Amino acid sequence: MVVASVDNLADERSKAQFDVGAMKIVWAGSKHVFDVTDRMARIVASDPEFRKDNRTTLGRKELFKNTLRKMAHVVKRANELRLTEEEASKLRFFVDEPGYLDLHWGMFVPAIKGQGTEEQQEKWLPLASRMEIIGCYAQTELGHGSNVQGLETTATFDPKTDEFIIHSPSLTSYKWWPGGLGKVSTHVVVYARLVSGGQEHGIYGFIVQLRSLDDHTPLPGIIIGDIGTKFGSGAYNTMDNGFVCFNRVRIPRNHMLMRFCQVTREGNVCLSDVPKQMVYGTMVYVRQTIVSDASWALSRAVCIAVRYSAIRRQFGSQDRGIETQVLDYKTQQSRLFPLLASAYAFRFVGEWLKWLYADVTERLQANDFSTLPEAHACTAGLKSLTTSVTADAIEECRKLCGGHGYLCSSGLPELFAVYVPACTYEGDNVVLLLQVARFLVKTVSRLAAGKKPVGTTTYMGNAEHLMQCKSSASSPEDWLKPSVVLEAFEARAFRLAVACARDISKFSTPEAGFAELSIDLVEAAIAHCEVIVVSRFIEKVQQDIPGDGVKEQLQILCFIYALHLIHKHSGEFLSTGCITPEQATLANEQLRTLYGQVRPNAVSLVDAFNYTDHYLGSALGRYDGNVYATLYAQALRDPLNDTVVPDGYEEFIRPVLKQTMRLSRL
Numbered sequence: 001m002v003v004a005s006v007d008n009l010a011d012e013r014s015k016a017q018f019d020v021g022a023m024k025i026v027w028a029g030s031k032h033v034f035d036v037t038d039r040m041a042r043i044v045a046s047d048p049e050f051r052k053d054n055r056t057t058l059g060r061k062e063l064f065k066n067t068l069r070k071m072a073h074v075v076k077r078a079n080e081l082r083l084t085e086e087e088a089s090k091l092r093f094f095v096d097e098p099g100y101l102d103l104h105w106g107m108f109v110p111a112i113k114g115q116g117t118e119e120q121q122e123k124w125l126p127l128a129s130r131m132e133i134i135g136c137y138a139q140t141e142l143g144h145g146s147n148v149q150g151l152e153t154t155a156t157f158d159p160k161t162d163e164f165i166i167h168s169p170s171l172t173s174y175k176w177w178p179g180g181l182g183k184v185s186t187h188v189v190v191y192a193r194l195v196s197g198g199q200e201h202g203i204y205g206f207i208v209q210l211r212s213l214d215d216h217t218p219l220p221g222i223i224i225g226d227i228g229t230k231f232g233s234g235a236y237n238t239m240d241n242g243f244v245c246f247n248r249v250r251i252p253r254n255h256m257l258m259r260f261c262q263v264t265r266e267g268n269v270c271l272s273d274v275p276k277q278m279v280y281g282t283m284v285y286v287r288q289t290i291v292s293d294a295s296w297a298l299s300r301a302v303c304i305a306v307r308y309s310a311i312r313r314q315f316g317s318q319d320r321g322i323e324t325q326v327l328d329y330k331t332q333q334s335r336l337f338p339l340l341a342s343a344y345a346f347r348f349v350g351e352w353l354k355w356l357y358a359d360v361t362e363r364l365q366a367n368d369f370s371t372l373p374e375a376h377a378c379t380a381g382l383k384s385l386t387t388s389v390t391a392d393a394i395e396e397c398r399k400l401c402g403g404h405g406y407l408c409s410s411g412l413p414e415l416f417a418v419y420v421p422a423c424t425y426e427g428d429n430v431v432l433l434l435q436v437a438r439f440l441v442k443t444v445s446r447l448a449a450g451k452k453p454v455g456t457t458t459y460m461g462n463a464e465h466l467m468q469c470k471s472s473a474s475s476p477e478d479w480l481k482p483s484v485v486l487e488a489f490e491a492r493a494f495r496l497a498v499a500c501a502r503d504i505s506k507f508s509t510p511e512a513g514f515a516e517l518s519i520d521l522v523e524a525a526i527a528h529c530e531v532i533v534v535s536r537f538i539e540k541v542q543q544d545i546p547g548d549g550v551k552e553q554l555q556i557l558c559f560i561y562a563l564h565l566i567h568k569h570s571g572e573f574l575s576t577g578c579i580t581p582e583q584a585t586l587a588n589e590q591l592r593t594l595y596g597q598v599r600p601n602a603v604s605l606v607d608a609f610n611y612t613d614h615y616l617g618s619a620l621g622r623y624d625g626n627v628y629a630t631l632y633a634q635a636l637r638d639p640l641n642d643t644v645v646p647d648g649y650e651e652f653i654r655p656v657l658k659q660t661m662r663l664s665r666l
C-alpha cells in the first residue's frame with residue numbers, strides 16, 4: 001500500500017534550488033570517494049547476509065553470533081571482490097555493526113604501524129592484514145581509563161630468559177573494556193608499566209598472544225571473558241568488550257613495541273630522542289577518525305528527521321483539509337536546521353583534521369615534533385565537541401520525530417545507543433577538553449613572552465584587537481559577513497582563555513588554579529574548538545565549488561551553524577562584551593531568515609548524503625517516504641505479533657480475569 005505521504009518527498013525534491021548530484025560529490029570529498037562509497041553501500045544493501053532489521057529482537061548470544069557471521073562474510077566478500085583497503089573499510093562501515101574488525105583494523109593495526117619498529121611491522125602487519133591473527137587494543141583497566149599514567153599492569157623484563165613478564169597485580173589492574181577482546185581476538189596490544197632492572201620506565205605497548213590459534217582456548221596464565229551486556233537493545237552489544245587478567249604471562253622481548261623506546265638484551269632501557277607522548281600516538285590517530293565518523297552518525301539522524309518532518313502533518317486545517325508539514329513549523333526548523341548545518345560543518349572539519357593528521361605524521365617522520373601539541377589539542381578537542389554534539393543531536397532527532405521516533409523501527413534509538421559511548425571511549429570528553437584548555441593557557445602565557453602563536457591559535461596573535469574589538473554588526477545582513485562572524489568567535493574564545501590564564505595565576509600553584517577553574521577552562525576549550533569549526537566552514541565556502549547553487553546552499557548552512565552557536569552561547573558572547581544584546585537580536589533575526597531559505601532545500605540537502613535505505617535502517621527516513629505502511633508492516637513482524645493470543649495467556653492473564661470475575665460476584 002502506497003499512501004499520499006510518498007508524494008510529499010517528490011514535491012520536496014522538485015523544490016531544490018541546487019544540483020544535488022554535485023552536492024553529493026562535495027559531501028563525499030571527491031568523485032573517486034563518491035564512486036567507492038556508493039558502490040560499497042550498494043553491495044552491502046543488496047546482500048541478504050547483511051540484513052540488520054532483526055537486531056533489536058535478538059538475545060545477546062544470537063546477536064553476537066550473528067555479528068560473527070557478518071564479519072566472516074565481510075572478510076569473504078572483500079577477498080572475493082579483491083577490494084582495496086579503502087574499499088574494504090567502506091564495506092565494513094556500511095555493514096553498520098560494531099564488531100571485532102573495527103578494533104583489529106581501527107586500533108591493533110595502527111598501533112603496530114605507529115609504535116612498532118620496521119622489523120616488527122614486517123613481522124606483524126602481514127599476519128594482521130591476511131587476518132591470520134585477530135588483534136585488539138587493551139589500555140583501559142577496571143580501575144583506570146582516563147589516567148593512563150595510573151595503569152597498573154606491569155611488563156617486567158627478565159634478563160635470564162630475555163622475556164617480559166606481563167602481570168595483573170590486582171583486580172583493578174584487569175584490562176576492562178577493550179572491544180574484540182572478550183571472545184574473539186587472538187592477539188592484543190597491551191599497555192603496561194615497563195619495569196627493568198627494578199626500575200619503572202613508563203607506559204608502553206606489548207603484543208601478547210591471548211588464545212590458541214588451533215582451538216581458540218586462552219593461553220596459560222590468561223583469564224579472559226566478556227564484560228557484560230551494555231546500554232540499549234542491539235546497539236553495541238554486537239561487540240565483545242572484554243576483560244583479561246594476566247598471571248605472569250611470558251612474552252619474548254621483541255614483542256614490546258620498540259619504535260620509541262628499546263630494551264636491550266641486558267635490560268638497558270634506551271629512549272629515542274622523541275617526546276614521550278609519542279606512545280599516545282594511536283589515540284591521536286583514532287580521535288581523528290572519530291571526528292570524521294561523527295558527521296556520518298549526525299547526518300544519518302538528521303536525514304531521518306528531515307524526511308519524516310516533510311511527511312508528518314499536524315494541525316493547520318480545521319476543516320479536515322490538508323494539514324501543515326511539521327517541517328514548516330519555525331520551532332521544528334530551529335531545532336533541526338542547526339543540526340543539518342552541523343552535519344556539514346563536521347564533515348568539512350573532519351576532512352581538514354585528516355589533512356592536519358597527515359601533515360603532523362609527515363613532520364614526525366622527519367623528526368619535527370613542533371606541531372604535535374597542536375595536533376593533540378585539535379584531535380582531542382574536536383573529538384570531544386563533535387561526539388557530544390552528535391550524541392545530543394541524535395536524541396533531539398528522536399524527539400523531532402515525535403512518538404514514532406521512540407520505536408526501534410525509526411532507527412534512532414539504536415543509533416543513539418550505539419553512538420553515545422563515543423563521548424567516553426578514546427578519551428572522556430571532559431578530560432579531553434581539559435587537555436585543550438591546558439594547551440590554550442600555555443599559548444596565552446607564551447604570548448606575554450612574545451611567542452607568536454601558530455596553526456589554529458594564530459588568531460590569538462591579534463591579541464590587542466581581540467581584547468578590545470566591538471562587533472560592527474548593525475543589521476541582520478551584517479551577520480552574513482565572514483569577517484564579522486569570525487571576529488566575534490575569535491574574540492569570545494580569546495577573552496575566555498585570557499580570563500582563565502589570568503585567574504589561574506592568582507592561585508598558589510598553577511595546578512591548584514587549573515583544578516579550581518576547570519569549569520571555566522572547559523568552556524574556553526569549547527569556544528576555541530568552535531572557532532576551528534566555524535573558520536574551516538567559512539574557508540570551505542570561500543573556495544570554488546562546482547554545481548548550480550551548491551555554494552549558495554553551503555553558505556546558508558555555514559551561517560546557520562555560526563549564528564545558532566551565537567544564540568546558544570549568547571551568555572558568553574554578551575558577558576565577554578564581544579557583542580551587544582541588540583546585535584544578538586539581529587543575529588537571531590538573520591537566523592530566522594536563513595531557516596526560511598534552507599526550508600525548500602532541506603530534503604535535497606539530506607539526499608546529498610546519498611544514504612541507502614539499508615544504511616539508514618529507518619521506517620521514518622525511507623527515500624520513498626512510504627512511512628506509515630512501513631511502520632505497520634514492521635509492527636506486524638514484531639515477535640509479540642507472532643501469535644494473536646500471547647504466550648502466557650493461560651498462565652497469567654486468564655487467572656487474573658477469573659479472579660476479578662470472582663471478586664465482582666462477591
Ligand SMILES: CC/C=C\C/C=C\C/C=C\C/C=C\CCCCC(=O)SCCNC(=O)CCNC(=O)[C@H](O)C(C)(C)COP(=O)(O)OP(=O)(O)OC[C@H]1O[C@@H](n2cnc3c(N)ncnc32)[C@H](O)[C@@H]1OP(=O)(O)O
Binds near residue numbers: 278372431
Ligand atoms: C561503531 C564503530 C564503527 C567504526 C569505527 C571505525 C574506526 C574507529 C576505530 C575504532 C573506534 C571504535 C571503537 C572505539 C574504540 C575505543 C578505544 C579506546 O577507548 S582505547 C582507550 C582510550 N583511552 C584514552 O583515550 C585515555 C585518555 N587519557 C589520556 O589520553 C591521557 O591519560 C591524558 C588525559 C591525556 C593525560 O595524560 P598524562 O597523564 O600523560 O598527561 P598530562 O595531562 O600530564 O600531559 C602530559 C603532556 O602530554 C601531552 N599529551 C597528552 N596526550 C597526548 C597525546 N595523545 N599526544 C601528544 N601529546 C599528548 C599533554 O598535552 C601534556 O603536554 P604538556 O602540557 O606537558 O606540554
Ligand SMILES: Cc1cc2nc3c(=O)[nH]c(=O)nc-3n(C[C@H](O)[C@H](O)[C@H](O)COP(=O)(O)OP(=O)(O)OC[C@H]3O[C@@H](n4cnc5c(N)ncnc54)[C@H](O)[C@@H]3O)c2cc1C
Binds near residue numbers: 103139176179241428
Ligand atoms: C563502548 C566502549 C568501548 C571501549 N573500547 C575500548 C578499547 O577498545 N580499548 C580500551 O583500552 N578501552 C576501551 N574503552 C574504555 C574507554 O577508553 C574509557 O572508558 C575512557 O577512556 C574513559 O575512561 P574511564 O572509564 O576511566 O572514565 P573515568 O575517568 O573514570 O570518568 C568518570 C567521570 O570522571 C570524570 N573525570 C575523570 N578524570 C577527570 C579529571 N581529571 N577532571 C575532571 N573530570 C574527570 C569524567 O569526566 C567522567 O565524568 C571503551 C569504552 C567504551 C564505553
